[in-house]
Every structure is written in C-alpha cells, then in structure tokens.
C-alpha cells in the first residue's frame with residue numbers, strides 16, 4: 691500500500707499544541723502599528739475646512755455649517771484613512787478599535803458629534819455671540 695506523503699506531517703501535528711487563538715476566551719490578536727480601526731474625531735481641534743468631506747469616498751462625513759464642525763456616520767466608513775491624511779490640524783485619528791459589531795446602525799458608538807452635542811455647541815456659540823454683542827454695546831454707550 692502506498693503511504694500518503696502528508697502522513698508524517700499529520701502524525702507530527704497530532705502531538706503539537708493547537709495554533710489557534712480561541713477568542714473571545716483569550717485576547718484578540720494584537721493589532722500592528724498603523725492599523726486602521728475606528729476613526730476618532732477631536733471637535734475642539736477642527737477648523738471646519740471641509741477637506742475631509744471632500745476626500746471621503748463613502749459619504750461618511752457631513753458638514754454642519756451652524757457650528758462649523760463635521761459629523762460622522764461610521765457605519766459607512768471603509769477605513770481608508772484619507773480624511774486623517776488630509777486634515778490640516780490633526781483633528782482626526784485612526785484608533786486600533788475594531789470590535790464594532792452592533793445590531794443598531796445608529797448606535798452611538800458609530801457616531802461622532804451627535805445631535806445633542808451639536809445642539810449644545812449651537813447654544814454655546816449663540817451665548818458667546820450674545821455676550822460679545824452686549825460687551826460691544828456696553829463699550830459704545832460708555833464712549834457716549
């Protein structure tokens with residue numbers, strides 16, 4: 691009888707430890723340097739230049755003119771990193787987070803700059819504008 695050429699490999703592998711990673715019983719395989727995971731947005735740094743909106747191939751990013759910031763629907767992101775590379779003020783970064791499964795496409799974890807945050811910023815900007823106008827009026831009336 692002809693012995694299959696792979697038999698010795700099969701037999702030696704029988705006595706070796708499994709080479710699998712039994713996730714989630716163990717940690718996932720570590721991500722390499724430069725891994726493109728979930729996008730992170732730093733609204734405080736953002737200057738509202740809209741370059742990220744222009745380069746995004748997946749229509750993830752939307753400009754909010756009232757507050758001169760952007761919002762992201764990360765459920766559509768293809769992790770290409772073009773927005774990160776184009777941002778002139780480093781307001782965007784790719785993290786190493788990749789466990790993003792959800793049963794709700796509008797999950798808060800997949801959003802940046804959510805509606806309530808936009809509303810809060812709008813309010814803050816309006817208050818700042820009013821305070822500025824009041825200060826201006828006060829200065830003008832003092833001159834008179």
Ligand code: SF4
Pocket residue numbers: 729745746747748749750751766767768769770771772773774
């Ligand atoms: S990583 Fe790519 S797909 Fe995702 S938001 Fe940035 S430009 Fe769009």
Ligand code: SF4
Pocket residue numbers: 735736737738739740741742743759760776777778779780781782
């Ligand atoms: S490219 Fe950067 S600074 Fe410009 S809108 Fe996008 S996040 Fe903001």
